[in-house]
Amino acid sequence: MGNSDVIIRLEKVSKSYGDKQVLKNIDLTIKKGTIMGLVGKNGAGKTTMIKSLLGLLKLDSGKASLFGEDSWDLPGEVKQKLGYVPQSVNGFDGWMTVDALLEYTSVFYDKWNKNKVDHLLKDWNIDPKARFRSLSEGEKQKVAIIMAMGHEPELYIFDEPVASLDPVARRSFIKELIDLNIESGTTMLFSTHITSDLERIAADVAILKDNELKYVGGLSDLKEKYGEQLNLEDIFLELNK
């Protein structure tokens, strides 16, 4: 694969908050069509890494890029190809109804797949007339995922997208991602604590520990290294001993 196939690139990225170093010399390359799971303990720096990638945080040193463009100054065309679901989605003060919020989001993009959005709303039992404020945390998370999927981006970045979802919604969400990856070769990076989900979906894993990426590579290689009988959670616990 050539350089043009690289969608995400982090080179010697470091980030601190005051005296506390959160990321230290992070190197990561994600190629087109990859599903990469990002695992780490609470406070390991997963969100910081994701936000640095999106240009929402200023790096102390190093370079982050998306589609070959510097993350700190992403051009509009790159943002059209990007779908981002943050950890917390308590925006818009809840005054908008779900359908209004989705209509509003659609204006941002050149293309918007309304059929898909309606299908997901129905599938995930979200009342389009409900006010965003009145939804549960899990339902809000679902709406945020739908908001990110409507314009069918080439790259998804999810920051703990399934943390508030029930098992049925989680399964459905994962199935959706797998279908997307198979049908369109969509690239995905998502952080999660639920390692069993990662095992279902991710081909590659990045493990953050002590501000550094301790492992980046295929899930099967990781299992081979630690023993086939161990699942990802066991390996993660082993790594964090």
Added chain:
Amino acid sequence: MKLIFGTIIYYFRSYTKFNIILLLISTIITCHKIFFLGSGDSLFSHKDITFSKFIFIVIFTVFMLGLFWRILLILIESFTSDILQMIPEIRKNTLYLCALILSISFGWAIFIIGAGDINILIHFSILNLWIVSLFLTIVSKALVPIYRTRKLWILKWIFVLFSIIIPIITAKGPSRHPRLYIFLISTFLIVLLYQLINFIRNYINFRTDLISNHKTPGSKIDKLQDMIENFYTRRSMKTIDKLKTGQYSKRSTSLVHIALFGNEYLFLWLFIGLITGTVYVHFIKEFSPLPLFVGIMLYFGLVSLQVTYMVFRQKFKIEFLYTSLCLTRNDFEKLLLKTVIKCHLSRSYKTLIAILTAVVINNIFLDAVSFIPLIIYIASVYLMQIIVIYMYWYNIISRRDYALIKQVNVIKYIS
């Protein structure tokens, strides 16, 4: 006693900065009273009004409203926090604590105001009781009912009526229609007493079942927020439709405006209106351009604070806008700056018209000549505001992180 003491420490530790600011303000006001005013002069007396006296009236008003706000937060937290419900008799002790704070504050306020002028004292007490009633009604909307049954909806309408009348009649005093004055004040006090008794009873007994979800006439007021939000949603949808059909050329500006200012934060507007209104009624009797000048400056400051709060209260909004708008960082920052400044100015301008209308109505003796310095004052404040706001927002937005640091700092600063 041990429990009350523990409750005091707990509530002092939560919102520490806010508590320290309140304590500092009260110390400054007390020093001003002791060393500058002395026992003979009341802070609220209209005789020999000076610039510094006016400033202290403003500070005093802000303090009293801040104190009520703090008490409201204590009441809400003790009722809603699951962890606090585990403490025996927490709600009873919270009410004791609030009563203690209110009593001490009222005693202190009387010392500051001075007991010499009974009319000022009555005016002050009624005005503060009105604010207590207003805050109780705010709590009752979602938390603790202040009526024993849902059928007493008529009291809600009486309260709305009194919300308009009470600040005005207490400022005017009983001189013109003493009987009507006494009747209105007494009715208001009876309604307030009724609200207070029910509030205390329902608060201690943890009664939430009286909050109506049914369509009774009384629930119409509770639905006010819903109606306003529906209005904003409809308005936003119209704009969205126009944007989709390409009728609006300013696509990005509209999208940012809807996200940041699509909805008003009603309580904050209420708070700002309260401060301005309370400061203003003190000066209805004797108009002077100086207090108005300071009042407008204060008002603009509060509008700025409110706009800042609206922008940064939900950091997801900024992140969402940045990652979704097809703009470079530079263009996004320019757009954000432009939208925020426009919002500042339009809000100040609209409310300014309302203030000026009130001035004209309430001060019929204000002749055409007095308007010239007034307009010069306002124009200069307006110009100053534009410069300060531009510098402030340029510094906040320009080349900064959107995700964490800035928002956290601003929110911390505001709260």
